[in-house]
Amino acid sequence: MPLHLALLQTVTEHPHTIDYTVQLLNTGETREAKRSGPVTNLLPQPGQLVAVDDTISPLEIVHLYESVDPASLTPADRVHLERTTFPEILARHTPPEQATDPDAASRYMSWTGIAAQIWDPSGGDHPQADHDYLKRIIEQNNGPALDIGCGTGRLTLRYLAAGLDVDGLDPSADMLAICQQKADAQGLKVNLYQQSMHEMALPHKYKTIFIPCGTFCLLINRDDALQALRCMYDALEPGGELVFNLFWEIGKGGWFWEEPDGKWHRMFYNDLPNGDQVFQYMLTDKVDHAEQQFFARRRYRLVRNGQVIHEEIFPSNERVYGKYEIQMMLELTGFRDVKVYDGWQDKPEPFAGKSDVMVIHGRKP
Template structure:
């Protein structure tokens, strides 16, 4: 029987290793609706901006290339390394720092802070979530704004099926992507626990590196998420000091109404 190394990562390291390597090849660097929406905000609110959860630079590098002044933070050293390599290849020199948003401590304030990709949902502890909003508020210039989206937990918040309740859970294939060297990475996902009272889902993501048809390496990541509801977030923002909170759907100016959109976008101001 063939053997191979299996690495496991805690929730705080959920976007490192193979997860970071495969991010761009799996579409993580593709253009998405938030790009134009946020760029319009940067144009209308000139000044420095902060990309929270910048990852491999999907938005940050495009905005820098367009002439905007944007810094980036992320918790993943691997993603920041990839972002820096891509920036160097484009002749860009971004300011990139490894920080969690609830530990935000930077040298300057910003006109716009944006948090794309539902990244706020990755903060599991409620006190940490409130602290993240407070710190982002203090890092905004007077008149500045914060914008972020939260994904609506369709299937994720459903109770575990009978199949999923077996010991250890059940892996569900998501996609297969090819690396530049020809090897493949197969990604799978399984839910382990759903607590709809506490609004938390515990899950695992698995990345299997395949070479010549054989699995040669595997990495498993704890992938926990907390979901938040509209009025809950508005109250959290107001507690952090924000005002004039606007709630829209899917990076548009349309209201977030039934049927639920894929994501809800919050924009809040520091007056």
Template sequence: MNRIGWAAQAWDPSGGDEPQADYAFIRSVLDAQQGPALDIGCGTGRLLLRYLHDGFDVDGIDTSASMIEICRKQAERLGLSPNLYVQSMQQLDLPRRYNVIYIPCGSFCLVTDLNEAWETLVRVNAHLEEDGVLVFNLFWPFSDGEPLSSNPLGRQGEWGDLWAHRQLDGSLVAQHLMRLRIDRVEQLLFAKRRYQRLVDGEIVQEEVFDANERWYYKHEMLLMLEKTGFRDVQVKGNWTNEDFAEHHGSIVYVARK
């Protein structure tokens, strides 16, 4: 998602940089693989900066120049100097090869064009060293709050609350999602995402973005990975070592080149 301007600045306080379950899972892969890693969709550095601080060699890409700039400034304040690139995963073209490439936050789902999704996997494979590992997660559309569940977030065409956080200056930063349309045949969700800053209950800043996503089923993605050069694929649930099951909200793939 290409957040720009104020929305990029709001990503951290809106909860985007809070520790999450993916940190420990991906960290275990980094420990096992060693060598350079690439964070695809690094945003303002939620994972990348932590891993750099832990001593790992991690580069990052994101489509948002604003978020990359914030990440760079935060890295400088920490005495870090990562290689950061404004680039989409569909057009991945970097000078290095990596032992680990990870795509957190379900960001692969944002590649809604199926041909571009295939191209992304081809390019990721080409950027991995032999025996390198790809780690990424996809949302499960039947889990609670998701569009195909019995309890989706909000009504279609209405804003549903994602989260809200009080800031040090007393303002409130909130994020909302509106589902516009679901194409069950093409496996596409059309939606909008909204960021708001409120002071004394009044909206003082607001930005709205497209938040369209494609979902994938387990064996569909396994076939895509196989056809793009991956092997020994593990399918886990919710960034744990549990095999993926229907009650999980997130499908995690660990695939080796």
């Protein structure tokens, strides 16, 4: 059967030969191709669909169509086009840029722009397993709480609505703006601070500080991680409690810890209320098992009527911490009664690797 391809870029053009780059829709592979012969009236344009007979060399295109309606393809091809690669093939091919410098200021991902806009529609506002667990901790500690990495207010606003005293902190102005809009719509008064956790300086002290969603993993620099713990210690009242979770398994989790292959891998696909679509991709730059660090980039593509109209790329670097490593880090910064539990369980059990989530507790004397 023919392999359907999309023309991405014309490299050279001559009276009898055209060299160009195509992408196989079936596999997502990009290949160089050549078309020889009278082509004056067949000069392809970027985004134009073509097909190649897979019984001969993939570098020789034998069928070149001026246009192909995706709706006319087989049902399997149509689903593949619409759900997987169709927005991709309408954009010009741009080679991946070089890996980001892990020491650059941009090494920490901050959900801004399209990444912030897509957070709630892609499920970021769901309560999740940590909601009830952390709510009990805040109630038991009986005092103000701080949500670090509050984002669009998934937990902060729910706790405020339940009558708890909770502030939010996040480095992303875009995420905080969405959180504020949601608070206003619900008639909630919320204190929000645009700061990074390793640089925070707040006017209040708290009985509980919590960091959900593995956000602490974003601190890939050990010194910054220790400084963040010092900041949290200082921001707690005596007897106050720090609670957060970490993802810990190197080598597990599918695309999350895969070795670099130079390819963008699709992660999520979401429909927006206005009919636009957002496709999210991940490109792994480096996995450093010795340093427990993962360097990658996320690509967000906004698609309207089959056309890529906007694209943003962010660093997506993370670090994992071992059970005893994180326990000693807390103790080094002054925390006592440090506990490491297995997941967000109603009856916490000591961490034994049953879950890919560690839940850490530490208390300020």
